[in-house]
Amino acid sequence: MPTVTEEIAYRTEIVFTKTALSISIDEPSPQIVKHREALRSFGAQNFQASTCIDEKWFNDNIPCRGTCPAGTNARGYVMAIAEGRYQEAYLLARQNNPFVATCGKVCGAPCETACQRGKVDEPVSIRALKDFAVLQDKLSHEEVYSWIRKRMGKVTLGRDSDFSRRGKSSLNDVPRVAVVGAGPAGLTAAHDLALMGYSVCAYESGSNPGGMPEKSLPRYRLDREAVKKDVDTILSLDRIDLAVGKKCGKDFTIDQLREEFDAVLIAVGLQKGRMLPIPGIEQEGVLSGLDFLMDVGTGHGLPMGKKAVIIGGGCVEVHGETLCKVVQGGKAIVMGGGCVATDVARALIRINKCKEVHLVCLEAAKGCRPDNPKEEMPAWVSDVVESIEEGIIFSTSWGPKRIIGENGKVKGLEVIKVKSVYDAQGRFNPIYIPGSERIIEASNILLSIGQAPDMSFMDGSSGFELDQRKMLKMDPLTLSTSKLGVFACGDILRPGLIINAVASGQLAAQSIHQYFGGTGTLGLAQPGPMESIPVPRRFERFLPRLKKERKLPALIPTKKRVKGWEAQECTYSESSAEGQAERCLNCNVSPVILPNANCILCGGCVDVCPPKCISMAYLQKADLDSTVDSKVDGYGPWAGLVHDEEKCIHCGLCSLRCPVDAISMIRFEEMLDVIGRKRC
Template sequence: MNIQNKVVEASQVSVLDEMFSDIKPALTERQASYESSRCYYCYDAPCVKACPSDINIPSFIASIHNGDIEGAAETIYSENILGGSCSRVCPTEILCEQACVRNKEAECSPVLIGLLQRHATDNAQFADHPFERAPSTGKTIAVVGAGPAGLSCAHRLALLGHNVEIFEAQSKAGGLNEYGIAKYKLTDNFAQKEIDFILEVGGITLHTNKALGKDIHLEELTEKFDAVFLGIGLQGVRDLGIENEDKPGIYNAVDFISELRQAETADQLVVPEKSAVVIGAGNTAIDMACQLKRLGTEEVTLVYRRGTEDMSATKHEQQIAKDHEVRIKTWSRPEALLFDEDDKLTGIRFQKTETVDGKLIDTDEQFDVPCEAVFKAVGQTLTYPASEPTTPDSGSKITTAENFKTSIEKVYAGGDCTGVGEDLTVEAVQQGKLAAIAIDEQLKTEGN
């Protein structure tokens, strides 16, 4: 069994697939052999401390070096069952690879841990799922949301012998991996292949098109199930706070990325031909800008109200934007959308900014950027259904205790919908796993 076991005929590869080929191609066997030999296999490995999901990095790299690909993959999956997607989307440049002791060598070049992790998870061949479930506990847990947090939680609960039912609002499972990651980062329908792999452990039933507050309700779930895990992510999108945002030509970047990831052909998308502006400073803004360039938009400008050093997108991501010839303008705040007499968007006006005593203020300077479309990527928010029981920080993010338990009896939460950690895929995976362990411990306590 291998996540990458489906071969796509060349004739089946669409134009979109060609446009969005893998931005970081996999290592060859020879490259992986050489790269794994560069690791010092540190006993007190700083890379492990920097990994949010606690993967034993020196161990899996040593397995690769010894030709034991299955052993390497099993080491990864034992801590991070979404190790394949994380190897593609995780910002290793600011986590494990930044911590690598090789950075202190004369070469100043870390071991390529992310690509080695991908090499192991892509090439391992298992006859069956690499982990066996514990004996059945007779308990059933509901997981709301089939994103990285929910999938990780469900898999760990299943391993511990519980039955799990996942309720997903969308028509497909995967969360951000399916709907929100740049198409050039997760290619070849990888998110769905990984989900198939996760579900093969057994004991997990997936229900799609089941939205919290509409098709399912928390009160009913807490009555029917022994515990509930909320991994509902962030569904809302922040506005710019200026007039006419609801007019044609102004789009939410997350919606466009979702449509792009689900599109089979380029003509299913409305793509600005000559110019577009993306407003934001995170990975979503970078993804949006780069994908527009790949789709053929001639001029793409990414604008941020502060400086590049304050951008939440890593320097690596910023470099990807530069490599795509995206123009980045900083210290600029959106002031007004510009339209012609026919109410067609013609551009956007910005107010130049600066910081004084740490506070962002406007200057006297303004400028206009002509464009056919504006894409908002200024952050996402939790949209918690009003029909459901409230949480301490409902409307912001769900507050949890150290064991990921909410203020509602039997209800736990993890991932982007909580205020724990950073909004990273690998963080969500770890929180889902730890929440599953906490749920298991609580159920054991109640059974005694």
């Protein structure tokens, strides 16, 4: 099978040598049902297509933006970098994501998974380019918020009945909101509420705000200066106060906050590591991997043996208590197949110089189950590769059976081979192979099998309902709990990426705003008014861009990595960043058959299209009536072009090939007053 690049090279040759072609009529594409393909009849056997451009079209066709939980304008800041507009790139990335610097270092980047360039070869390195943009920022907090406020939607504050009862009738008095937890979700909600005009006080049980990224993510992965930049920018807003060292359920209660504030938001995260109910779990030397990462994050050195085993995997959220004792010994084991497990294993190598660290997980190794990727370990490929480089020993498709001890102390872990992790219905239901048991010697075993909330924040409060999992019962749409005026967001609602927590905080802020009776939204994630700009000679610029390969920022040498906590990933140079940003396919540039174009249905565009996203089809009246805004005349059938936008790579060959210039390449651009903008 030729690659897309090879296909384009071939079709570039024939585009200049062939004229109208005789083609076969394909079956109607499933994409016909897309509402934005408005097909208009203009004759007995002919019709034209015009694309309806609206916010839905924009989100659907810019997948990096549409799949970001917070709606970040990834294409916007990537193209700003490509054109050397670094400050604008930061502002576009920061516009609706107050944790932009943190995400630049550690975001799971769902935008890259959805990137259209990945259908050609590899996706654009969006996350690393965000990090580059953050490092170019030279603006003050005031300048950043001045830029953001110009792009905010119109918001009218609400004043609920509780607020009125408290006698706050002055226009200078606004509803006050208490936020319990100063992590990404809580501070994002505080940020958005403050921008709307509400008064917010955030309470943090630890000594520093920032949540789990600040407390537990290893420093080689997340430079704390990135978290500090985000937090400092958020707290620079006048309407946000912060109280640290204040634990809910101990220093105050939700009921007390509800009496003092007009609404309360719970954003405490998942702060307890889960333990595994297997024989021997009570042995000295069995630790929570989350607690271990917490101690590492706060700078506590823990004496460990020379061999470790880690069990489990999941999202990083850890308990805030310091471990007092860690059993001395020769070896340790880490069990787990997630990113937390690899973080624990790699932290063990750095802080204790363990000679042997085992990572044991139920799932198969990456790439071993292409037929069922769910059976493969969930850790990122880059984490697995870097862990192997640092000497971590992976035992994939093995499950824990019992912990072996002697005189109450860990001596090893008995594991059994796993045949499958999930059943035919996709439910977690491991099947083991009898007689395959083996023992891994260890003096420390660390479990990383998931996390749970510390429900002590409810102490002294009443009126909360719990679900079957003993978690807070809440409305998934409004994030309101069973207690009037109390909301919840972040990982306590649903564990996820940092960007998921940011999005959850944004939703919580909007829900609280509506609870007060407010109207309008910040609208920072929504595309602004758009303009259509013809793009001449599109293909000539596209082909050189297609030849650029994905290159991530370099890592520091392995031997240097394992000796300390220095950030392992370097940053792009300006030339490298611009080169990588130029790999973007510009999904906002699309082929359009304009309403007055005289398409002759020659099939030339179908012939030259590399991903075969243009086809010709016979359509009946019923097909068109279900997809266009107005009813069509006649009964058909009509022959016409169908454009599958999900497959389109925006190369422009169809426009170049068209003998009657019926197809135009149009760039749909948001009309923004941005710094140093180059208009064309």
